[in-house]
Amino acid sequence: xxxxxxxxxxxxxxxxxxxxxxxxxxxxxxxxxxxxxxxxxxxxxxxxxxxxxxxxxxxxxxxxxxxxxxxxxxxxxxxxxxxxxxxxxxxxxxxxxxxxxxxxxxxxxxxxxxxxxxxxxxxxxxxxxxxxxxxxxxxxxxxxxxxxxxxxxxxxxxxxxxxxxxxxxxxxxxxxxxxxxxxxxxxxxxxxxxxxxxxxxxxxxxxxxxxxxxxxxxxxxxxxxxxxxxxxxxxxxxx
Amino acid sequence: xxxxxxxxxxxxxxxxxxxxxxxxxxxxxxxxxxxxxxxxxxxxxxxxxxxxxxxxxxxxxxxxxxxxxxxxxxxxxxxxxxxxxxxxxxxxxxxxxxxxxxxxxxxxxxxxxxxxxxxxxxxxxxxxxxxxxxxxxxxxxxxxxxxxxxxxxxxxxxxxxxxxxxxxxxxxxxxxxxxxxxxxxxxxxxxxxxxxxxxxxxxxxxxxxxxxxxxxxxxxxxxxxxxxxxxxxxxxxxxxxxxxxxxxxxxxxxxxxxxxxxxxxxxxxxxxxxxxxxxxxxxxxxxxxxxxxxxxxxxxxxxxxxxxxxxxxxxxxxxxxxxxxxxxxxxxxxxxxxxxxxxxxxxxxxxxxxxxxxxxxxx
Numbered sequence: 020x021x022x023x024x025x026x027x028x029x030x031x032x033x034x035x036x037x038x039x040x041x042x043x044x045x046x047x048x049x050x051x052x053x054x055x056x057x058x059x060x061x062x063x064x065x066x067x068x069x070x071x072x073x074x075x076x077x078x079x080x081x082x083x084x085x086x087x088x089x090x091x092x093x094x095x096x097x098x099x100x101x102x103x104x105x106x107x108x109x110x111x112x113x114x115x116x117x118x119x120x121x122x123x124x125x126x127x128x129x130x131x132x133x134x135x136x137x138x139x140x141x142x143x144x145x146x147x148x149x150x151x152x153x154x155x156x157x158x159x160x161x162x163x164x165x166x167x168x169x170x171x172x173x174x175x176x177x178x179x180x181x182x183x184x185x186x187x188x189x190x191x192x193x194x195x196x197x198x199x200x201x202x203x204x205x206x207x208x209x210x211x212x213x214x215x216x217x218x219x220x221x222x223x224x225x226x227x228x229x230x231x232x233x234x235x236x237x238x239x240x241x242x243x244x245x246x247x248x249x250x251x252x253x254x255x256x257x258x
Numbered sequence: 259x260x261x262x263x264x265x266x267x268x269x270x271x272x273x274x275x276x277x278x279x280x281x282x283x284x285x286x287x288x289x290x291x292x293x294x295x296x297x298x299x300x301x302x303x304x305x306x307x308x309x310x311x312x313x314x315x316x317x318x319x320x321x322x323x324x325x326x327x328x329x330x331x332x333x334x335x336x337x338x339x340x341x342x343x344x345x346x347x348x349x350x351x352x353x354x355x356x357x358x359x360x361x362x363x364x365x366x367x368x369x370x371x372x373x374x375x376x377x378x379x380x381x382x383x384x385x386x387x388x389x390x391x392x393x394x395x396x397x398x399x400x401x402x403x404x405x406x407x408x409x410x411x412x413x414x415x416x417x418x419x420x421x422x423x424x425x426x427x428x429x430x431x432x433x434x435x436x437x438x439x440x441x442x443x444x445x446x447x448x449x450x451x452x453x454x455x456x457x458x459x460x461x462x463x464x465x466x467x468x469x470x471x472x473x474x475x476x477x478x479x480x481x482x483x484x485x486x487x488x489x490x491x492x493x494x495x496x497x498x499x500x501x502x503x504x505x506x507x508x509x510x511x512x513x514x515x516x517x518x519x520x521x522x523x524x525x526x527x528x529x530x531x532x533x534x535x536x537x538x539x540x541x542x543x544x545x546x547x548x549x550x551x552x553x554x555x556x557x558x559x560x561x562x563x564x565x566x567x568x569x570x571x572x573x574x575x576x577x578x579x580x581x582x583x584x585x586x587x588x589x590x591x592x593x594x595x596x597x598x599x600x601x602x603x604x605x606x607x608x609x610x611x612x613x614x615x616x617x618x619x620x621x
Contacts, residue, residue, distance in 0.1 A: 068594050
């Protein structure tokens with residue numbers, strides 16, 4: 020089914036989307052919020068600019084955006100895949116607790132803020148270009164990968180990455196010289212095990228955006244993790 | 259009705275702007291359209307626009323836009339204006355009656371020039387005199403509020419959604435080389451006509467998305483220099499800070515940005531010694547004008563715009579261009595409405611000012 024979103028409110032758009040069947044295409048999207056919030060099983064292709072909180076609470080659906088996306092994509096998403104053929108705004112994957120977000124280009128500030136993992140739930144964000152400040156702020160679980168394929172000469176991450184990080188893993192491709200990571204984290208070279216874990220996600224990135232995998236792998240990778248299981252253990256009370 | 263300060267309303271906001279670097283004038287239609295996809299960022303308690311280059315036939319006169327609660331305060335205010343200025347024209351600002359905009363005050367426009375005899379007696383610079391007169395009206399004449407006082411520019415604001423406010427003021431009939439717009443979602447206050455954005459003094463106008471936490475520290479400092487914050491809303495103080503730093507202290511736009519969104523000390527340490535010294539100087543001298551808390555603002559002035567985010571970037575803002583035009587908005591969707599083929603879309607970093615100036619002589 021094809022939905023023409025021109026002049027349509029987000030309420031109407033989401034109502035139509037919920038009864039649109041397994042495959043759906045939205046054309047002329049222009050800032051409607053909460054698209055596919057909580058949706059499962061569908062495959063949704065969006066042409067235009069989806070509004071904030073795209074795929075919030077997503078529960079299994081597959082979203083493809085042929086362009087840029089705005090703020091808070093995949094807010095608290097549970098499962099499913101969001102693929103952005105462009106750049107993404109601030110707070111991508113906010114409190115995400117499962118599923119995957121692939122961004123061809125750059126991410127704004129605070130990507131992966133408050134990401135968490137639990138048992139089989141393991142959220143993943145792959146950013147093709149660079150990320151803004153406060154990447155992985157308060158990260159508690161899951162995986163954030165930044166590939167640094169941006170061509171604007173800006174560093175792969177902005178200031179204050181991993182602030183308050185206390186769980187999960189961040190992987191940066193290429194040199195991390197000059198990037199300051201906070202004391203409670205540990206930055207090290209990726210091991211073969213790390214790369215093995217990474218490989219399927221990079222494969223998906225490459226097949227989604229038509230990029231050669233060998234070229235991606237032909238680089239050093241740095242892994243950043245909190246340097247203990249509970250870095251704030253002694254901060255307030257012994258717990 | 260409860261006014262600002264008497265009631266607290268929890269919080270969003272939308273801002274948008276368009277400018278032609280060539281000084282080409284555009285009607286208000288596009289800027290109004292840009293607010294539609296951001297409708298839900300406002301709650302109908304305030305909308306407004308600033309337009310630059312709209313009064314070319316009166317370009318040498320200050321255009322005062324004034325709200326009056328009733329005729330008695332209008333008479334009182336007009337007496338003050340007659341004593342202080344040469345009034346070359348007085349008229350009501352035309353509007354379209356639409357059901358969405360109600361409780362309309364009296365809305366007047368005066369084109370004025372300061373009386374030279376008074377200026378020479380007071381030994382005041384013209385702009386300072388005009389600014390003081392605006393403060394006097396806003397603090398001393400109850401029921402009168404000057405909401406626009408610049409040359410060859412004007413602001414238009416009301417309680418309502420911005421797209422309705424734009425239709426109400428017939429902005430499709432004005433032509434400006436730069437427009438800014440705001441949709442309000444009052445954070446602490448109930449929303450009345452004066453409290454809508456933009457906030458202005460002389461030709462400086464501010465639209466703001468956010469809620470600054472340094473309001474009272476900023477207010478106490480700025481009130482030492484003759485400014486009076488009468489509206490109990492945070493954005494007002496930003497307009498006065500802009501006027502103080504740019505006009506009275508003679509700072510550049512970049513310096514002003516490094517005062518209000520000062521870089522962190524840890525960032526200053528990384529700079530070369532000369533830049534670090536400059537930034538340290540500004541932080542120390544104007545420490546009371548550091549604005550903290552979330553903001554994305556667009557400052558309008560004769561001949562240009564400056565967009566700025568707080569240094570932590572707690573609000574969204576994107577910039578794009580196409581040919582001679584530059585677009586700024588809280589959301590990319592708003593830019594796409596103004597120009598579907600907008601190019602070079604990017605989100606400026608926190609504290610990174612985006613300054614757009616119109617070609618000299620084209621405004």
